[in-house]
Amino acid sequence: MPQKVYYSEGKKFEGTKLTFVKETKKNESNKWMALFKCDCGQDVELCIASVKSLNTSSCGCHRRETAVKNSSYERNGHGKTGTTEYVIWKSIKQRTSNPNNTSYRLYGARGITMSKEWSDSFEAFYKDMGPRPTSSHSVERKDNSVGYEKSNCRWATPKEQARNRSSNKYLEINNVIKILIVWCEEYGIPHKVVLSRLKYGWDIEKALNTPIRQKVKK
Numbered sequence: 223m224p225q226k227v228y229y230s231e232g233k234k235f236e237g238t239k240l241t242f243v244k245e246t247k248k249n250e251s252n253k254w255m256a257l258f259k260c261d262c263g264q265d266v267e268l269c270i271a272s273v274k275s276l277n278t279s280s281c282g283c284h285r286r287e288t289a290v291k292n293s294s295y296e297r298n299g300h301g302k303t304g305t306t307e308y309v310i311w312k313s314i315k316q317r318t319s320n321p322n323n324t325s326y327r328l329y330g331a332r333g334i335t336m337s338k339e340w341s342d343s344f345e346a347f348y349k350d351m352g353p354r355p356t357s358s359h360s361v362e363r364k365d366n367s368v369g370y371e372k373s374n375c376r377w378a379t380p381k382e383q384a385r386n387r388s389s390n391k392y393l394e395i396n397n398v399i400k401i402l403i404v405w406c407e408e409y410g411i412p413h414k415v416v417l418s419r420l421k422y423g424w425d426i427e428k429a430l431n432t433p434i435r436q437k438v439k440k
Contacts, residue, residue: 229256229270238279240268306354310361311340311347314370334363337371351377393426405430 233242239261246255246267254270260281272278317325318336328334340347350372351361362378363370392401406413409430419429 235273237276238273240266240273240278240280245270306357307348307351308344310354311344314361315341318370333369335369337369340370340372351375395427395430 229242229245231243234240235242240258241261243257243259243265246257249255249269251269255267256270256273257265257267258273258281259265266281268278315336316323317329318334319330319341320326321330323330340350355377356379358379359377360380360383361370361375362383364374364376368374392399393405395405400408402416403413405426406416411430411434415434416426416429419432420426424432
């Protein structure tokens with residue numbers, strides 16, 4: 223049977239954050255328990271032998287602090303891990319530099335890169351781009367032949383990005399040149415409908431001026 227070990231109240235166990243308060247009872251393993259005051263201010267009941275052997279050195283706050291320091295949140299130092307801006311930055315970095323990423327073939331494999339300043343630092347990316355304006359905004363490259371860098375990127379809505387897709391065409395009507403999606407907006411015809419019509423050989427004016435046939439409900 224283990225002997226009861228007496229410690230005076232206020233004894234600080236070296237190598238721990240724990241100060242002895244009083245002995246309490248034996249645990250299921252027949253070992254003495256005691257109430258300790260942790261440096262963080264928390265009172266906690268612990269096995270004396272565990273504290274003495276340094277298997278336990280705090281109320282648990284030390285473990286939590288270590289976990290935070292080792293987390294990407296603390297390592298990065300910007301406090302934005304998990305935000306949409308951080309997720310977007312990480313996604314861009316992956317698809318432009320990681321051959322194992324499913325989207326790499328559309329970006330990195332085609333020579334689309336992320337500037338070294340941005341790739342090395344989320345803070346640099348966030349400083350240049352600022353917060354995401356709304357949940358519908360994403361990063362747009364102004365020139366799709368150039369990579370992700372400060373001078374070539376902005377936050378844009380899907381509608382704004384549609385104007386900048388490589389599939390968009392510049393077309394002339396009555397000596398006026400505009401990109402196709404702008405013509406579609408002005409004529410009130412869905413972009414995908416006009417694209418389909420052009421694919422089947424329609425001329426642009428017919429494609430824009432022909433109303434969409436409404437389905438008759440039975």
